[in-house]
Amino acid sequence: MTGKIAIIGAGPSGCFLAQALLKAEPGLQVDLIDRLPVPYGLVRYGVAADHQGTKAVTRQFARLFERQGAGYYGNVGIGSDVTLDALRSAYDAVVLAAGLSADRALAVPGGDLPGVFGAGRLTRALYEHPEAEALPDLGPHPLIVGNGNVAIDLLRLLAKSPDELEGSDLGQGPTDWLAGSGIEEITITGRSPAAAAKFDTVMIKELGKLSGVAIRVIGAGESDDPEAQKKLDALKALEGGAGPRRITFRFGLTPLAVDGPGRAEAVRFATTDGEERLPCTSVLTAIGFDTPGDLPRDALLTEESGGRLAEGLYATGWFRRGPRGTIPDNRADAKALAERILAELRPDPSRPGADILQGRDHTDYDGWCRIDSAETANPPPGRCRAKITTREEMLSLARQEDMQ
Numbered sequence: 001m002t003g004k005i006a007i008i009g010a011g012p013s014g015c016f017l018a019q020a021l022l023k024a025e026p027g028l029q030v031d032l033i034d035r036l037p038v039p040y041g042l043v044r045y046g047v048a049a050d051h052q053g054t055k056a057v058t059r060q061f062a063r064l065f066e067r068q069g070a071g072y073y074g075n076v077g078i079g080s081d082v083t084l085d086a087l088r089s090a091y092d093a094v095v096l097a098a099g100l101s102a103d104r105a106l107a108v109p110g111g112d113l114p115g116v117f118g119a120g121r122l123t124r125a126l127y128e129h130p131e132a133e134a135l136p137d138l139g140p141h142p143l144i145v146g147n148g149n150v151a152i153d154l155l156r157l158l159a160k161s162p163d164e165l166e167g168s169d170l171g172q173g174p175t176d177w178l179a180g181s182g183i184e185e186i187t188i189t190g191r192s193p194a195a196a197a198k199f200d201t202v203m204i205k206e207l208g209k210l211s212g213v214a215i216r217v218i219g220a221g222e223s224d225d226p227e228a229q230k231k232l233d234a235l236k237a238l239e240g241g242a243g244p245r246r247i248t249f250r251f252g253l254t255p256l257a258v259d260g261p262g263r264a265e266a267v268r269f270a271t272t273d274g275e276e277r278l279p280c281t282s283v284l285t286a287i288g289f290d291t292p293g294d295l296p297r298d299a300l301l302t303e304e305s306g307g308r309l310a311e312g313l314y315a316t317g318w319f320r321r322g323p324r325g326t327i328p329d330n331r332a333d334a335k336a337l338a339e340r341i342l343a344e345l346r347p348d349p350s351r352p353g354a355d356i357l358q359g360r361d362h363t364d365y366d367g368w369c370r371i372d373s374a375e376t377a378n379p380p381p382g383r384c385r386a387k388i389t390t391r392e393e394m395l396s397l398a399r400q401e402d403m404q
């Protein structure tokens with residue numbers, strides 16, 4: 001079968017979908033279009049710098065471009081550089097795999113005070129996303145609101161000593177920032193009881209390897225459910241230790257307000273017994289993600305059924321399901337959607353496909369390989385990569401071959 005399919009977003013969900021489409025129908029032209037010059041979405045800019053094993057999935061994604069013939073068009077924002085309508089006219093099918101990158105707001109009084117930072121904002125800065133804001137001053141006692149794996153990632157990173165980051169790809173600036181952060185205590189709070197917390201047990205066990213931290217777990221409780229009890233046992237096994245940094249786990253706390261006046265100084269919570277106020281020097285929210293608004297997700301998803309939004313328009317991954325699920329979860333989604341797209345595809349050879357992107361300052365897969373090589377050729381001691389941090393430098397490296 002022939003036909004032209006554009007996938008908006010070269011993160012895990014876009015890559016898994018392209019793989020499934022090309023495996024079933026190698027004659028298709030499948031193009032992944034990303035607003036960044038570099039592919040792989042949150043694998044590069046969300047997955048923790050000290051979880052290089054997780055990032056190895058990119059080797060599998062590379063085969064998509066190297067062996068399966070998918071096209072890569074980086075540095076092209078759909079909704080900003082090219083309209084969604086223009087793309088839909090150029091391709092037989094278009095799939096939104098754009099993820100969700102905006103931090104969900106902490107919707108309580110004071111939730112927007114200075115000193116309140118979203119996990120996405122912080123991880124983008126830590127992992128040197130080209131559009132990241134500066135790394136903020138968290139003060140000696142940040143308080144994390146949220147009990148998912150993203151919250152635990154942040155907690156672990158903030159609690160690590162510099163020598164525990166060996167082998168990671170954390171850049172020099174973020175490494176210096178962490179070393180000089182002056183963090184003495186981190187409180188992590190969840191709304192649900194510990195037994196219902198969203199983090200995975202394996203993430204909790206990993207915290208047991210931290211050196212130089214003293215950990216307290218308050219109110220973990222017990223559970224009749226064996227799986228939940230494993231989580232509670234892992235939490236309780238963390239208790240103790242000694243060192244310059246203290247971590248306190250709290251549960252069953254629903255945020256009511258962030259107290260200022262000028263900057264976050266405490267969070268007030270509703271508890272089963274009434275109210276409690278926990279002082280802090282900054283608040284880090286890890287409570288989910290939303291669309292940044294360049295693609296009209298709410299309007300599109302109202303029509304959704306099984307990933308199809310309108311004729312020739314589909315959605316997958318976090319953009320479709322919301323900010324839930326790990327990288328492998330996106331693969332199951334992709335397989336089902338590929339079958340549906342192929343069943344409905346009506347190729348029209350007169351459609352221009354990627355020709356409408358020519359003339360734009362886009363990167364291609366070879367350009368990404370040049371960026372990748374530059375980042376991994378001579379990493380600093382203790383690091384596996386030194387990321388290129390600006391869009392200009394990425395574009396200049398990507399273009400080098402063309403200029404020779």
Ligand SMILES: Cc1cc2nc3c(=O)[nH]c(=O)nc-3n(C[C@H](O)[C@H](O)[C@H](O)COP(=O)(O)OP(=O)(O)OC[C@H]3O[C@@H](n4cnc5c(N)ncnc54)[C@H](O)[C@@H]3O)c2cc1C
Pocket residue numbers: 008009010011012013014033034035036039040041042043045046047048051054076077078079080097098099100123150153294295316317318319324325326327328330
């Ligand atoms: C901080 C954090 C840590 C995580 N850690 C892990 C982990 O350790 N293990 C794990 O399994 N899962 C982890 N996850 C979950 C995992 O990252 C997601 O399941 C996965 O990335 C979702 O894939 P996606 O392709 O839907 O979205 P994304 O990975 O966000 O990819 C979307 C892509 O679309 C592009 N894009 C966005 N808008 C546009 C536009 N308008 N035009 C063109 N391109 C656009 C983006 O640049 C991006 O490349 C983590 C998530 C977060 C937030």
